[in-house]
Amino acid sequence: MASLKELKDRIESVKSTQKITKAKKMVAAAKLRRAQQAAEAARPYAEQMEKVMSSLASKVSIDENSSKLLAGTGKLETHLLVVATSDRGLCGAFNANIVKEAKVKAEKLLKEGHKVLFYTIGRKGVPILKRAYPDKMLEHFDTTNVKTPGFEEAKAIAAELTALIDDGKYDVAHLFYGKFKSALVQEPTVQQIIPIPVQEGAVSEAEGAVDYEPDEEEILAELLPRNLTTQIFGALLENMASEQGASMTAMDNATRNAGDLIDNLTIVYNRSRQAAITTELIEIIAGAEAL
Numbered sequence: 001m002a003s004l005k006e007l008k009d010r011i012e013s014v015k016s017t018q019k020i021t022k023a024k025k026m027v028a029a030a031k032l033r034r035a036q037q038a039a040e041a042a043r044p045y046a047e048q049m050e051k052v053m054s055s056l057a058s059k060v061s062i063d064e065n066s067s068k069l070l071a072g073t074g075k076l077e078t079h080l081l082v083v084a085t086s087d088r089g090l091c092g093a094f095n096a097n098i099v100k101e102a103k104v105k106a107e108k109l110l111k112e113g114h115k116v117l118f119y120t121i122g123r124k125g126v127p128i129l130k131r132a133y134p135d136k137m138l139e140h141f142d143t144t145n146v147k148t149p150g151f152e153e154a155k156a157i158a159a160e161l162t163a164l165i166d167d168g169k170y171d172v173a174h175l176f177y178g179k180f181k182s183a184l185v186q187e188p189t190v191q192q193i194i195p196i197p198v199q200e201g202a203v204s205e206a207e208g209a210v211d212y213e214p215d216e217e218e219i220l221a222e223l224l225p226r227n228l229t230t231q232i233f234g235a236l237l238e239n240m241a242s243e244q245g246a247s248m249t250a251m252d253n254a255t256r257n258a259g260d261l262i263d264n265l266t267i268v269y270n271r272s273r274q275a276a277i278t279t280e281l282i283e284i285i286a287g288a289e290a291l
Contacts, residue, residue: 004276007269011262018258024090025251032183032244039180039234039241046234053227056220057196069162069224072195073171078115080138080170081106082161082193084177084235085125086243087144092253094178094186094246095124101188102176103132117170121149121157122239138169148240154233158225165194177235178242183249186242193231196224 002010057070083102085095102125106116117138120126130137141157143149161173173194178186 002272004269004272007265007272011265011269014258014262014265018255018262021251021254021258025248025255028244028248028251032241032248035237035241035244036180039237042234042237046230049227049230053196053223054198056223058198067220067224068165069194069228070196070220073165073168075171076114078117078170078172079109080117080119080161080164080173080194082119082121082157082173082175082232083125083129084175084239085120085122086239087123088243088247089124090250091243091247092250094243095122096128097186097188098176098178099125099128101190102129105174105176105190106133106136119161119164119173121236139164149236151229151233154236155229157232158229161194161228162225175231175235177239178246179238180241180245183245186246189238191231191235193228196227 081102083098085098089095102118106118109116116133117136118129118133119138120129120140122143123140126137126140139160141153141160143153146153164170165173172192175191175193177189177191179189181187
């Protein structure tokens with residue numbers, strides 16, 4: 001049984017923790033609204049851009065001179081898993097769920113005989129992946145010194161991914177991130193970003209001649225890098241909203257748990273205090289009777 005002083009110190013310690021979790025919850029709630037608005041505003045543009053590029057991919061003629069962002073390398077041997085997580089913790093299972101989805105995809109590809117490499121964004125997913133796949137970590141994009149990863153970071157990541165596929169480091173790239181549904185739900189999502197996936201039905205809609213103005217190569221040279229940047233930027237925005245939602249929910253649960261623990265410790269403290277007082281009274285009475 002802990003002493004009264006130990007119980008009192010424990011209660012004060014939990015109260016201090018509760019103040020921190022409550023403050024963190026309020027901060028996350030304040031940031032969530034802005035992050036949610038940004039993610040929802042960018043979502044239609046990213047989705048429409050993906051549809052346009054999928055339609056173009058089904059219509060254009062692909063040969064050995066085609067951009068690798070459109071046609072890939074012509075092989076399916078090496079798959080690059082681009083895993084985007086946050087740089088901060090205290091957001092529940094948000095990062096773990098994204099990494100788990102990436103590990104499931106990696107194991108499936110490895111069983112099929114493919115080679116797997118990882119490109120990480122954000123530091124929270126790196127230790128888990130390094131432990132599981134120490135020899136498969138290709139590159140890491142550091143965002144620790146960036147307050148809020150935005151379009152410039154997405155553009156830099158897209159440039160690195162383009163350079164890597166041009167160097168023949170991989171054949172197919174998949175992007176993993178947490179899609180924001182609500183403060184309670186963040187859905188781990190995987191999206192193929194290189195080469196452009198042709199959606200079902202796109203080929204049938206592509207029947208007929210298509211004229212390009214300016215020419216096909218010039219259009220694709222402009223649109224392909226922009227599409228890659230847009231998809232990565234959209235994923236970063238979804239991650240930011242998901243992180244704040246998960247953080248708010250986790251800190252709310254932590255605050256409630258701290259309150260429950262304080263109540264339980266207070267009951268134990270009061271019982272121990274009452275027992276100590278009763279023991280002292282019995283000793284006093286016994287001593288008086290002995291005299």
